[in-house]
Amino acid sequence: MKGKRVLSLILVVMLIMLSMVGCKKNETFTSDQDAEGGADGKVTIKYWVPFASNQYIQSLNESEMYKELEERTGVHVKFIHPAEGEEMEQFNLMLNSKELPDVIQTYAGQYKGGMDKAIEDGVYLRLNELIDQHAPNFKKLLEEDPELARQTMTDKGNIYAFPLVGIDPDEPAWWGPVFRGDWLEELDLEIPNTIDEWYNVLTQFKEKKNAKAPLVFSSRGIDPYGTIISAFNIGPGFYKKDNVVKYGPMEPEFKEYLATMNKWYNEDLIDKDFPTRDSNGRATLITSGDAGAYISEYAVVDQYQAAIAATDPNAKFIAAIQPSLKAGEKVNYRVVNERNGGYEAVITSSCKNPEAVVKWFDYAYSQEGFMLFNYGIEGKSYNMVDGEPQFTDLLTNNPDGLDFWTVCNKYKLEVGPYLRDYKAVPGFTDIDLDCMEQWTKAGTDHVIPPVNFTPEESETYSDIMGDVATFKDEMVLKFIVGEVPLSEFDNYVEQLKALEIEKVIDIYQEALNRYNNRKTN
Incomplete structure (x- = not known):
């Protein structure tokens, strides 16, 4: 908690007991100085991101997936959604006001002068060292795929954001x-x-x-x-x-x-x-x-x-x-489906605890985070059938008669900064599979990378x-x-x-x- 100088002996004992029984849910993410500066010991992130609301979900603050993520990580997110159709205008107003949230997603790349200048101007944080120390899952992805690493840095070598990353480096053509x-x-x-x-x-x-x-x-x-x-x-x-x-x-x-x-x-x-x-x-x-x-x-x-x-x-x-x-x-x-699929989220200089935010983002690239972001909560939005996740009727045969894309963002995330499985949709038809197979036979040697x-x-x-x-x-x-x-x-x-x-x-x-x-x- 803020202002606390020494952990009490009781808290130390409690943490040791929790670790002994394997309960480490909040240990990595709680901090005595959270991203927003709250007083409850829980990290809170102000997160600006465009969102297309519908009759089923008006804001990502209503997301069951993000509520579950908070239970797992101890991090609370306050989503801020610009008015639809006014995203660019509100992004510029936000930058000019100097009152920045902790995280900006998707429109961050519109910074005038580019990402390197945003870092030089002290608006966005350079993430290289933070990722090296606090994001082992994301770091591993970059080490295993040099092309993804190239797509995730600037020409000056700055890693500036957490993006959507396709799980398959050779995702089929669509x-x-x-x-x-x-x-x-x-x-x-x-x-x-x-x-x-x-x-x-x-x-x-x-x-x-x-x-x-x-x-x-x-x-x-x-x-x-x-x-x-x-x-x-x-x-x-x-x-x-x-x-x-x-x-x-x-x-x-x-x-x-x-x-x-x-x-x-x-x-x-x-x-x-x-x-x-x-x-x-x-x-x-x-x-x-x-x-x-x-x-x-x-x-x-x-x-x-x-x-x-x-x-x-x-x-x-x-x-x-x-x-x-x-x-x-x-x-x-x-x-070409570039492995860096965009929807990039930057951490701003207003963030008081970037280490905790980096750890929180990194969870989305772990195996547990992969299942949560792609499929939601087991027993609610999906069940394991013969070793494979299958969406429940809540998403595929919704009792309110709503289609998958209308309801999905309440239980999983359609697109965003996480390790994404392109197959995390209701089952592909034979036509879909045939299209992928035939269209991917063409080469990509002439395609310019991003x-x-x-x-x-x-x-x-x-x-x-x-x-x-x-x-x-x-x-x-x-x-x-x-x-x-x-x-x-x-x-x-x-x-x-x-x-x-x-x-x-x-x-x-x-x-x-x-x-x-x-x-x-």
Whole structure:
């Protein structure tokens, strides 16, 4: 307790007795100077974090999981949630007021000038030494995975936050192409693997199934995760080859991609209204039976399957690998689940007991913390069945008729700084598993890791990329629909250069070099 100078003999005896019977629940976390400065001997953390409330849980202060965590650790958390839609404004107001909570999550990375400057300014704490001394579970994760360590530090070597960490360094891809499997079977067609095979299948869908949109296409003309463009050995935006940064939409191969998409568009193999069709319109095409192929995430494939089965019980969606130009070639760009999954929580300089807060965060990366954060409380939100955790009806068949995502944050944590199991959701369907298997066959060699820009680089990037993105998006659509002939491609590239795209490529290159040179031990 605050103001206490000497532990009483009685307390010493009590602690020894507790340790003898194995009850160490609060021993690591209690302190005679807590994070908030309370007078009850219990550590209290003021924790600022955005939260999307719903009819089931209004605040993480109502979380049964965090109440259980308090019982285990002796740490009480007072969550502060900014108003939804005003997070950035309230974050800036909080910084300007100098009245900081102990912890800031998710928006902490918006500090002007970046994390190193926040540490230099004395606003956020450097955590390297604190983690080394008080976070053995988190420290072990960093030691075992140098890439995670690189993703968790700045270019100056500062570890600045506790992030969401995926338990699987090779978490499967969640985005990729899907085809009408029942149509393929009916037409005696194999699942297509190359661009030419895609062309043949889409043509058959148009001619023999009267598909209004054989392929449902991104409104920007480029899939953001490179699903088709990766076949041409480039990325959809900035990418790397042998650690040399390039910009896909200005490479010579991009002209080949545009020529292919223009051909498919002219032959009605792509949704004719793709530039103006929104997500609801694309979903309607798919679930009404007017589409033969699309690109999406596996959770949405489940929803589409359920919706189309209501009117066509024979309809069946199946996953395909990302196409290549030639049979057997491996593409090298796809969606990547970085092991540092974000949702980073920093400890501020206002925290009076950072050692206790670091220990509290570290629990979320332990085996016990892993089960609590991912599955909740055994006997309430999950039970062990044949050695595996299974959610109870409270989450999967809620008595109030609410879905899993509405109720989950009351009993576990959907996302945040902990060791996360991507499988900690109601059981994956066969479609989900097939999607993961097929989509993960693509490589990631061309994907740039999560690099950091300096404040000056960030300013230059913002000044340039707004105009570049606007021009590029406009021209891509014009090339695909034929408003501008591909004979103008070289002029398009020269205009990108005039807009100083090469400066941004250089910025990415410098940032990638710094990232690769980070010392992880």
